Amino acid sequence: MSSTALSLKGVEVRFETATLLFDCEVPAGRIVAVAGASGSGKSTLFNVIAGFEQPERGDVRILGEDMAGRLPGERPVSVIFQEHNLFAHLDVAANVGLGISPALRLGPAERAQVEAALARVGLAGFGGRLPPTLSGGERQRVALARAMVRHRPLLLLDEPFAALDPGMRSEMRNLIGDLHEEEGNTILMITHYPDDVKLLADSVLFLDQGRIVAHDDIAHFLERRDLAAINRFLGNE
Numbered sequence: 001m002s003s004t005a006l007s008l009k010g011v012e013v014r015f016e017t018a019t020l021l022f023d024c025e026v027p028a029g030r031i032v033a034v035a036g037a038s039g040s041g042k043s044t045l046f047n048v049i050a051g052f053e054q055p056e057r058g059d060v061r062i063l064g065e066d067m068a069g070r071l072p073g074e075r076p077v078s079v080i081f082q083e084h085n086l087f088a089h090l091d092v093a094a095n096v097g098l099g100i101s102p103a104l105r106l107g108p109a110e111r112a113q114v115e116a117a118l119a120r121v122g123l124a125g126f127g128g129r130l131p132p133t134l135s136g137g138e139r140q141r142v143a144l145a146r147a148m149v150r151h152r153p154l155l156l157l158d159e160p161f162a163a164l165d166p167g168m169r170s171e172m173r174n175l176i177g178d179l180h181e182e183e184g185n186t187i188l189m190i191t192h193y194p195d196d197v198k199l200l201a202d203s204v205l206f207l208d209q210g211r212i213v214a215h216d217d218i219a220h221f222l223e224r225r226d227l228a229a230i231n232r233f234l235g236n237e
């Protein structure tokens with residue numbers, strides 16, 4: 001297996017009002033914060049990696065494999081969004097089970113896997129509940145349980161804590177850190193919070209105006225004072 005989890009080379013995305021250009025390499029097994037001002041290109045970067053957005057040109061590789069022509073479901077990637085990760089009409093167990101079998105063909109072994117994943121995220125016994133009856137933090141943990149049973153090597157977290165209060169944010173952060181240690185996967189996490197960066201990430205991909213302008217180890221990133229956009233993000237102004 002490649003020791004590079006993700007490689008983007010000359011990846012260009014063109015919209016009517018903006019052209020974005022991404023180049024980066026992320027070693028396997030890292031937690032990488034993806035930060036930058038609103039409109040800098042964070043969501044577009046994720047959409048390109050997950051296969052929801054087709055670049056005009058360039059090379060997207062995950063664990064060495066070329067992703068050209070691979071549909072989102074065929075990529076070795078799981079994505080958790082800020083909200084709306086779950087099907088409201090399916091109970092919690094089914095929502096997690098979809099991660100194992102999209103047709104929900106679940107035998108006893110698969111159902112046991114679902115139960116174990118729910119227990120791991122602190123939701124044992126929640127299998128029969130419907131998502132609208134859960135708190136925001138519980139819903140995000142269900143989404144995390146589904147990502148766990150999928151065992152994809154790359155996990156994209158698009159502001160997964162944004163809708164949560166500070167206590168729950170910190171709980172989710174710890175859970176993600178623990179799961180990362182167990183799985184050894186690679187995580188990219190969009191965040192607007194310097195605390196998430198400091199407490200969870202190994203490195204930071206920083207975007208400005210549709211370009212990745214920095215990819216630094218965390219200690220180096222926190223010391224930077226040379227880019228106005230990073231200063232604004234870190235509150236150094």
Ligand SMILES: Nc1ncnc2c1ncn2[C@@H]1O[C@H](COP(=O)(O)OP(=O)(O)OP(=O)(O)O)[C@@H](O)[C@H]1O
Binds near residue numbers: 045
């Ligand atoms: N589908 C689209 N059509 C046209 N322009 C788009 C589209 N998606 C994104 N853009 C433009 O691309 C740029 C980057 O947007 P993107 O949503 O990736 O930024 P972001 O960093 O995720 O912002 P935010 O933090 O506000 O979510 C912006 O100028 C945006 O207007």
